[in-house]
Amino acid sequence: MSRLVVVTGGTRGIGAAVAARFKAAGDRVLAPGRAECDITDEAAVAAYFADAGPVDVLVNNAGISTSAPTARTTLADWQTQLDVNATGAFLCTRAVLPGMRERGSGRIVTVASTAGRVGYRYTSGYTASKHAAVGLMRAVAAEVAGTGVTANAVCPAFVRTDMTARSVARISETTKLDEAGAEAALAAASPLGRLLEPEEVAFAVAFFAAAEAGAINGQTLVLDGGGIQS
Structure with missing residues (x-):
């Protein structure tokens, strides 16, 4: 059965590969870039998802990064990364949750990073924002446990x-x-x-989104060859 899949930041890179994989499986896919939906804008997100219709799979993929030693990280860079990588995932997740819970099914997959599991030098804003995205996923997973909805995260290198x-x-x-x-x-x-190739990340996202993955909830899948073991 065809599902409605929304992949944020879906116009290139990982997002484009994720969108292509779901399309190849016969799903109906919306892959908005910033021009179609500014995920940091509460009203824009609400309007986009209201127009989209009932979402079966949400992939929180949109993200940005900058790098600098913490002492030279500007407040603007810090805030922008939190806005896109964490708040954007929150707004999109919040928009689809009521419908998913009402229907008793749904998949939310957040594309985070190994920086959502460990810290790296010169990436304080990015690392903090990806930790926040993983924390959001875990909190949502706890809320939806047993409802037919799941929330998980993919953490690639x-x-x-x-x-x-x-x-x-x-x-x-x-x-x-x-x-x-x-x-x-x-x-x-x-x-x-x-x-990693984008298609490898897309495979992991599709795994979490599969109908057979209903028992997998609140998990992070690390794609780094075995450096972070969980």
């Missing part, structure tokens, strides 16, 4: 996306490494030894 390309460029600018060397340095940060 670095993925081959535009966001990671910007990180590679920043590393290259501040070190003597060329971009290939900078990418290799990022890849070496996890036991996997390479960047």
